[in-house]
Amino acid sequence: MKWTGLGLLVVVGLGGCAHQDALMRSSTGTSSESAEEIVRTLDADLEAQRSETETSQQTLPSPVSRALLPGISLPAQPLEERFDLRVDKVAATDFFHSLVSGTEYNVVVH
Numbered sequence: 001m002k003w004t005g006l007g008l009l010v011v012v013g014l015g016g017c018a019h020q021d022a023l024m025r026s027s028t029g030t031s032s033e034s035a036e037e038i039v040r041t042l043d044a045d046l047e048a049q050r051s052e053t054e055t056s057q058q059t060l061p062s063p064v065s066r067a068l069l070p071g072i073s074l075p076a077q078p079l080e081e082r083f084d085l086r087v088d089k090v091a092a093t094d095f096f097h098s099l100v101s102g103t104e105y106n107v108v109v110h
Contacts (some may be wrong), residue, residue, distance in 0.1 A: 087095055093109045100107045 096107045096109050
């Protein structure tokens, strides 16, 4: 009984391995041929989508384009002055309070 169960397990195990390659083949070709056909089909579809997108973008009327993408106007001077600091051996509270002293800003250090 012990050998029969082990023999059955071996046969089932080997049978499962034997069909693994059969699943990769079809009546029309091997798995590599099928994969190449899939890649060709996807590439053709991607190219069709690109050309369709380019056509739709080219036919957009200019008033609609201007309404969707309004012009960007930047101020002549920067909004705020920026600077880099390096501080050594200063209490954090004193440092942050000195950053905003004399400005319209406030800071709370906890």
